[in-house]
Amino acid sequence: MMSNLTSTERARAMLITGAGVLIGLTMAAVGRNDPMGAHGWIVLLFCGVLFFIVGQKLYDAEPVEDRSVSYYDDPTKIGILLALFWAVVAMGMGVWVASQLAWPDLRFDAAWSSFGRIRPVHTSGVIFGFGGNALIATSFHIMQRTSRARMPDQVSPWFVLLGFNLFCVVAASGYLIGITQSKEYAEPEWYADLWLVIVWVVYFVLYIRTLARRNEPHIYVANWYYLSFILVVAILHVVNNLAIPASFSGAKSYSAFSGVQDAMVQWWYGHNAVAFFLTTGFLGMLYYFLPKRAGRPIYSYRLSILSFWGIVFFYIWVGSHHLHYTALPQWVQTLGVTFSVMLLVPSWASAGNALMTLNGAWHKVRDDATLRFMMVAAVFYGLSTFEGSFMAIRPVNALSHYTDWTVGHVHSGAMGWVAMITFGSIYALTPVLWRRETMYSWKAVEWHFWLALSGTVIYVFAMWNSGITQGLMWRTYTESGTLRFSFVDTLIAMHPYYIARAFGGLLFFTGACICFWNVVMTIRRVPHHTPAIDYPTTSEAMEPAVPAAE
């Protein structure tokens, strides 16, 4: 891979990783009396290893390939492998987290292994480590293919990918050491937040520069979604993470906002992390891999427009549905309810658009587990958005909030939608990227599919049961009009569901491990195969007038 970089590019890479080493060293030195010092060493190690890898190849021969006739796929390949690595780590963590709720002593006698510290390793690990890497990798692939253009340079994609992974490593290790801001899905401390801003700006610039080179007058739907993911996540991230560090030599910082304003900002962020990280990014994936795999045209361009702008506009308003009946003024809650309900239509429109695209390809869905992953993902996307809009209605939320129902909803979206579409895309992408004939084992894909599906179903049903049971028990009254159950009574009722959830999670996790294995075996064992056409070409597209409605 290094051999595809020119010597200038290698030098630039050394400069950047060298700077990283210095930053790490500074953090380690300044923060030596603080947990931040440990992060310094981690940054140092991370950048040091990269520095060394590049340095070894610094004087290798210049590459001879003609860049104009190929796409740049090396970062995509590494990104896919990283996504799978994080999937195994973070879902393994999920199983452990789930098991701790069933068997609370299932841990080491050490501070780092407590539920509160490993839970965010799971959540950040799956969302950012697994989801984020998958998004970055697939976006690199898709933006080049749908633009029929190679990325403009070869350093910035690596910077984005590896810089993002540095962020993930700092985040996950931080929770174990006890470094967290406590803001859900934005837990990393100020310096990690700042670093992510830099990475993200480079990502945006890279995306725009690639689009600018495109050989197709129009920008494909998938790119609209990826673009909205990059842009809005940037806005959310910056605002929600505004904070004042207690000291520049320490990790601790204090949010710029407090109390009710902080709650609103946090859930404006939190919900839209769901919307623009876990939804629009993955819709981008769906909009590319599903029609490609099915070999069918997108069902409706007009529906794409309607759902895209609907999602971008409506989603932002609904964060307050996380704060129903709280000290947040009620007017904001009303906005949250109404926009959540209106949001259902564009959400379902995009799920419907995907499913209708499968018309004429249902036999493929039956035979091809990869396409089935994508189909099931679209179904779960529809289910979880319906559920979400339902849970956003105040009286429903009165029951569901604070309970496992929310966790069930999360995982029907996260496992059923996010993870399924990612696995489907990875199976579709791997042979193309590595130029292989096929996946190593189709049987394993089939196994993975059923493990993932049954794991999700068991998990989600367990959590629905547990959540609704708990919610109802909290508000059950005796005939005297007094509360019937104590909190501990509900805890006892949860126990069997917690065991079931851990089991469902274990199935899902096993599937992810199989996927990783299958991808590695594909790379190592499956014979080479060059696809007919997978390189930048000029467009033959005519420029039609505004397409008329039929």
Next chain:
Amino acid sequence: MLKTLLKPFARVFEFQAKTHYKMERHSMALTAGIILAAGVGGFVEIAPLFTIDDTVEDVADMRVYTPLEQAGRDIYIREGCYACHSQMIRTLRDEVERYGPYSLAVESKYDHPMLWGSKRTGPDLARVGDKYSDDWQVRHLINPRDLVPQSVMPQYAFLLETPLRTDDLPGRLDALRMVGVPYTDDMIANAANDALGQARPDGDRASGVLDRYGEATAVRAFDGQNDRLTEMDALVAYLQILGNLTDVAQNTQPMAEE
């Protein structure tokens, strides 16, 4: 009927589709469109929370966290207690009857960040202050299952062995002042001493805590060890102040009579 209702929507959409068709040829137009469309909602919902006065109640007796309590709060965050415990009693009958007066915005006015939580694996803690003894809290944190056999809460025995760091407290209070918590210079300068004093009722630093944070401030050996200042001291001091920074909720919401 449907057709007439539909007309305005269809017209807006036709316009939108046309505009979009032009936009999707320019990445920067798309960028601008996305920022605009996604900017409105957040602005409309967040900005007024700073300008509408009755968003946060005006309360005279609301006090700030002492350095020890704030240190405890930082430990609460570090350990991820918020992953299982909410600190927000909703305006619902069953919650008020179980946990006490519903939470008011002012009660988390000095909370940077807020810890309202989103999951109740354990009970709400918004009013747990003074609900149990210090000794109970310590024993519960050492091993919850000693006291509540069915509990799934993790053990935090190491807190009792870990000395509390106090040298960074002035910096922390100072940062909090920058984001709006009214700490005085005096409070910041004496932060480390006050943390020590609050956990040593017989020591000579104790009176300073009462001077600066009010006579009602709890000055006790929270972890049961008069000679050591541990993280357990801080966390228990924090738990015991939850719901007690102001009495406004108790005073304005009469108790449910049974």
Next chain:
Amino acid sequence: MSVKDRDPLTGHQTTGHEWDGITELNTRVPRIVWFFIIVTHLFALLMWILLPTWPLVTTYTKGLLGFDQRDVVKQDIELANMTRADWADRIAAHPTADILKDPELMARVTGTAHQIFGDNCAGCHGTDAAGGPGFPSLIDTAWLWGGDTDTIMETLRVGINSTHLDTRYAQMLAFGRDGILPRDDIRLVVDYVQSLSGAAAPADRIAAGGEIFANNCAACHGENGDGNTDLGAPNLTDAFWIYGGDDKAMYETIWSGRQGWMPSWEDRLSLTERKILAVYLQHLGQAAPK
């Protein structure tokens, strides 16, 4: 590809674009989508009119219903109090003995107390109220302050060694740590106290311990060691122990003293709730195997 292209399967036109082999149809937005757009927007509009919704710089639209979640919960609770009043008032008014004999009221008491006790007391006294190390059993016959309703209710109101201004104080001194008694004396008095509840020990030790007891302990625990409910000093002649009757626990009690902390419930539980708990405890005490 050109605009004119039609998808052979559906007969719809494509948009004429093609990206890496992907094309799009220009199918019109299905009716059903429009239908749901209208339904959801009408719902939203209705809510906006009826409920507080739109911010206006320093205030917000209040909605036609004049509805506020805080008023709603207040009304809910007032209503609940009213519907509970028929039996709650009777519990408040009747003497405990009568309530204990009234199966209907007792059903209310036990049904209600389960949650109140479970959420507030069980953490210390256990779900069965049988206590545990450091927390007295509430179903035995040994009471520190007295087991009648009024006394229990007062204990609940102010707590013991609590932060309440009128709290009951129960101070078992730290005889060893504060240098009042040397170690050997403490060992003697332990032997003596254990003998009060029937344990065997050499007679000379008991005698010596008895003397120390009379000089140091009797003031609170009584000459016979049977306790003093005015001071919350426990009876030391029975088989019930808060901290334990074995050598180690008792030595620790006398060396370091004990100041058990029972929280005050005045701000947390209403008068009637405290009465319910007091009755409930007596009911449990009656039912418990002695």
